[in-house]
Amino acid sequence: MTEMKTIEPARHGWQGMIDIPGDKSISHRSVMFAGLGNTPVHINNFLHAADCLSTVGVMRSLGTAIEFLNENELIVTGKGLHGLSEPMNVLDAGNSGTTLRLMMGVLAPQSFLSAFSGDASLTRRPMRRVLLPLSEMGARIYGRNANNNLPLVVVPTGGKLRGIHYKSPVASAQVKSAILLAGLYADAPTTVTEPYVSRDHTEQMLAGFGVRIERSGTSVTVFPVEDGGYRAPDEITVPGDISSAAYFLVAGSIIKDSRLRLNNVGINPTRTGILDVLREMGAHISVQNERESGGECVADLFVESASLHGVSFGAEIMPRLIDEIPILAVAALFAEGDTVITGAGELRVKETDRLHAVATEFQKLAPGSIDEREDGLVIHGKSEIQRARVKSYDDHRMAMSLAVLGAAGKGVLIENPESVNISYPTFFSEIERL
Numbered sequence: 203m204t205e206m207k208t209i210e211p212a213r214h215g216w217q218g219m220i221d222i223p224g225d226k227s228i229s230h231r232s233v234m235f236a237g238l239g240n241t242p243v244h245i246n247n248f249l250h251a252a253d254c255l256s257t258v259g260v261m262r263s264l265g266t267a268i269e270f271l272n273e274n275e276l277i278v279t280g281k282g283l284h285g286l287s288e289p290m291n292v293l294d295a296g297n298s299g300t301t302l303r304l305m306m307g308v309l310a311p312q313s314f315l316s317a318f319s320g321d322a323s324l325t326r327r328p329m330r331r332v333l334l335p336l337s338e339m340g341a342r343i344y345g346r347n348a349n350n351n352l353p354l355v356v357v358p359t360g361g362k363l364r365g366i367h368y369k370s371p372v373a374s375a376q377v378k379s380a381i382l383l384a385g386l387y388a389d390a391p392t393t394v395t396e397p398y399v400s401r402d403h404t405e406q407m408l409a410g411f412g413v414r415i416e417r418s419g420t421s422v423t424v425f426p427v428e429d430g431g432y433r434a435p436d437e438i439t440v441p442g443d444i445s446s447a448a449y450f451l452v453a454g455s456i457i458k459d460s461r462l463r464l465n466n467v468g469i470n471p472t473r474t475g476i477l478d479v480l481r482e483m484g485a486h487i488s489v490q491n492e493r494e495s496g497g498e499c500v501a502d503l504f505v506e507s508a509s510l511h512g513v514s515f516g517a518e519i520m521p522r523l524i525d526e527i528p529i530l531a532v533a534a535l536f537a538e539g540d541t542v543i544t545g546a547g548e549l550r551v552k553e554t555d556r557l558h559a560v561a562t563e564f565q566k567l568a569p570g571s572i573d574e575r576e577d578g579l580v581i582h583g584k585s586e587i588q589r590a591r592v593k594s595y596d597d598h599r600m601a602m603s604l605a606v607l608g609a610a611g612k613g614v615l616i617e618n619p620e621s622v623n624i625s626y627p628t629f630f631s632e633i634e635r636l
């Protein structure tokens with residue numbers, strides 16, 4: 203039986219305070235990088251959600267000791283950069299592209315064999331983009347069919363990987379991170395140049411582990427780690443996820459009489475495209491109590507209802523808001539005038555084809571409100587909205603965006619809403635509370 207979630211229209215504004223859960227990207231990295239050290243690392247505000255638990259499972263299978271003190275606090279004790287052990291079984295990356303792609307970079311240089319599987323969505327996603335540069339470094343990774351889809355096998359090379367300079371055709375933090383991680387073990391420095399700088403949590407965190415990282419423009423170079431050169435910190439505190447805050451930044455803007463305080467949100471500049479675009483649309487958002495936490499910038503965000511207007515944005519800002527397109531499309535639907543999104547072709551290879559999914563489901567809730575383009579969307583703001591039954595495509599960001607649309611509009615029935623467990627398990631209880 204299909205699971206279903208009904209979201210009723212918000213009868214009054216959403217007001218109050220929300221503690222935004224830990225950042226998904228940083229939670230993954232904290233467990234992986236701590237697991238490559240050889241001293242215990244205490245991780246706070248870890249995102250206890252399905253994606254990050256896939257990384258926990260994979261690292262445990264490779265011999266890392268991981269002890270949860272409670273859901274969001276854990277101690278990770280690795281056996282050193284060269285201390286991972288051969289997994290006894292196929293590693294399951296679940297729905298998580300970050301687990302799979304980053305771990306391919308970690309496993310390519312190891313002296314043992316490993317194999318990966320994942321869920322139906324991950325099995326469809328392109329892995330060539332990671333295989334290609336890693337193979338250039340000398341890695342031996344084999345996948346299914348010409349696209350090198352899952353399942354994948356990583357075979358030991360018998361020697362060191364080569365340091366390379368890779369000019370990536372896509373701005374992707376997962377691709378960049380896989381190469382940088384493999385570069386820790388290479389025979390010479392490794393450089394990645396991207397068309398635009400993607401999120402830099404790997405660079406930030408590795409620098410905190412004592413790894414030499416140099417940046418210049420859209421390039422980043424990692425230097426191979428010498429003996430004793432990888433030093434795990436005692437503690438990592440994960441900031442709140444701006445990609446999770448995004449649902450409330452938009453809800454707080456478009457639901458009348460709303461006023462929300464979002465606590466402890468990471469505002470790393472490679473992630474704040476959502477703030478720039480919403481402000482350009484006329485949103486009332488203020489950033490307060492800026493502070494630093496574990497090498498990342500954090501702040502409290504305040505948002506209140508505002509009249510929004512349509513905007514245009516494209517490739518240049520895309521890496522800074524790549525996961526926020528579905529919820530920005532919701533903001534655009536409630537804005538005056540058209541919003542034109544270009545340069546967003548990468549959305550077609552996310553957990554689902556998000557351009558197609560957004561366009562298809564918007565048609566049900568607001569017929570005629572949206573045109574799907576090859577690399578983007580055109581959204582006609584203030585289109586007539588109705589109540590409808592929609593699909594989540596088992597995609598967490600679709601489910602949450604549709605919920606906000608329903609709350610701000612005439613209500614919505616969402617099929618397979620449980621995908622929110624991938625990045626924000628308490629999302630529905632949070633909106634019920636509001």
Ligand code: S3P
Binds near residue numbers: 228300374375401525
């Ligand atoms: C992520 C990078 C982005 C993003 C994903 C998380 C990461 O993917 O969409 O949710 O943690 O590095 P791409 O690298 O494919 O752009």
